[in-house]
Amino acid sequence: MRDHASASRVTMVDDSTAPDTSVSDAPIPFAQDARAALHDTQLRTALSGLASVARERRQLVLASTEEWESLRDRARAIKDDALLHLDRYLEQFVMQAEAAGATIHRAQTAADARDIVIALARQYDAPLVVKSKSMLSEELELNHALEAEGITPIETDLGEWIVQLAHETPSHIVLPAIHKTRADIARLFARTLGTPDDADAATLTRAARRELRSAFATARMGISGVNFAVAETGSLLILENEGNARLTTSVPPVHVALMGIEKVIPRLADLDVFLKLLPRAGTGQRLTSYQSILTGTAAPGEGPEALHIVIVDNGRSRMLHHPLTRQSLACIRCGACLNVCPVYQQVGGHAYGSVYPGPIGAVITPQLTGLGHAAQLPFASSLCGACRDVCPVKIDIPALLLHLRAQIADGTEADHAGADHVKADHVKADHNDDVPRQTAKRFTFRLWRWAMQFPWAYRVATGAGRLGQRVARLILGPHWARRVGRVVPPLAQWTAERDLRPLAPRSFRAMWAQSERATSEHTTSDERQR
């Protein structure tokens, strides 16, 4: 094998600074972490390019594809069909893949999946494995488990590798290192690879190519994710731009593919739709540089001798029961909803405390791990709907967020969503609202609903509000709206995260009535003159 020295350099990462990334059941403190992220100037700099990139991509999509809307509808219809008949399509996929020479493994939980991969690495005597990008692998916390068993995983997607070298986790579904600036990465590479301190993106990329080549030549096992699994042929489709997934799935003698149960699509011809949608939505390209369509094992010398496909549930089948939650599984992991989300654009991915950040993460994470663990995430949204508008498979993310919020507010987690993880009281207790505060909120909203039902009650309420507003201005000055929380303590809990919007000095009805009066007076004086 070539270049042993540099292969070991890749693997010799300093573990002393590694944060503890083991599975934690503690609730994700989104509000706290988001606040910290807002004060992280370096993070804000790194994220600053995202909004304009999202806009450019959107324009490109709209300009280049007249049929965008019909493509979205077709993609969603295919996914709906696949998910509705998932049992049969999975069975067909398994049968066809086995007929083509693949070995299928089924994993109910993350732990099952980790055990399967570890056993395979032992079976094939692979102390070093190369990995191409897989969000499922992140979800399974596979790297951690492999390392604990003395197996060295090397991420080969440039962004994933950067994140691995820095002992961090990805902060975006398709742009794992978006939270780091070029300067951060240059310093990281200077420390670990000896590149210049101020290297540009091209130099850093070349350094990564050089370093990772030796890992590819040495590794006896490659682990990849899967974008789509075709039922009628048993084929796997993997999309990428860098070529690392091609290397991972063709150079080592063993290929292990990790896929969630929801990756199955019925027909090979369906790929046409998804190959038009995913690159445009994900990276703003008409097509990514490479797509690999892999069916079983190939001819000797033209790919791995063995293909193992690990099909993982890990909480997904719970989402199948209800049509509303089922659509969460239609997600093709393009990351478009992250790029346009006003919350994600400000706080980045790590604040979500989950492998899947952004709007889709706020929907998937609570369903995968239980509401008690991620009770704050469905509230990490302004419900502006930008995510729904860009979603290539038309997932109604705001509707799902509201559904999850309702479950959290009522403290009633439906039986199908994570019932084996949390009990209903935990859901309530773990949410950032304490009980008196919730009661006060509920009382206020009930009062509001009542007032909205009767015009006279509404008029009395807004009239009282205007009066109170005038008094508050007299006492607290022009910035009364900001100060009122300090004077009326319960209001502070509302105004801490929101602006108190003053009522207009006069209502529309009052203004309308006045203008009517003025017009009629005007007309009468005209008549008098005549």
Place this chain on the structure above:
Amino acid sequence: MSDEARRLATFIEAVNAAGGTCVRVPSLAAAAEAVQARVRAFADEQDTPDALRIGYSDAPIVHDIIGDLHADAATSSSLHAVASLTSDALFALDVGITGVQWSVAETGTLVLSTASERNRLLSLIPALHIAIVHRRDVRDTLAQVLQELHHPPTEFPRHPPAPPMRHRAVTLITGPSRTSDIELTPVVGVHGPTQLHVLLLDDSSPVLS
């Protein structure tokens, strides 16, 4: 312009738009010359004056071109048939020459299948990939290629399973390898080829393979 002429023009344009280069060659001899020229240009770009190592696939069309290359003494490079290459030797290659089973005009995509050619690693590991496309293999859309890859469509689970696809490893290639993982800056040439050069063989002679 005929349908085919329009299709080929679209293909060339799309390959260029995707960051590759494409030239039309009227004959096998012209293709050999074009390969020679491209390899020389590539050699000139290299910092090290070492002789280039060129790997070529076992497709008949590639074989015919390689025959002409052997005769040329001007190229100070070594030629290696894919069958003779070990994994280490593959990683030492500078140039890979392969055929292409189909290509897509709309997107400038090359479709390589391992069913009839050993092209999987040759089109991936070397920094320069030279691909030879015959004009009869150019299709308008990807949908057409997918249909030719697998037809007729099979329905719900069959017992016993339908016979497996002949095309075990199919690779779709659109332009060179690229990334924008560092501050969204586009960089060409990460793990795969830095350069993709397509020769469109505009040969009306009878089918070769």
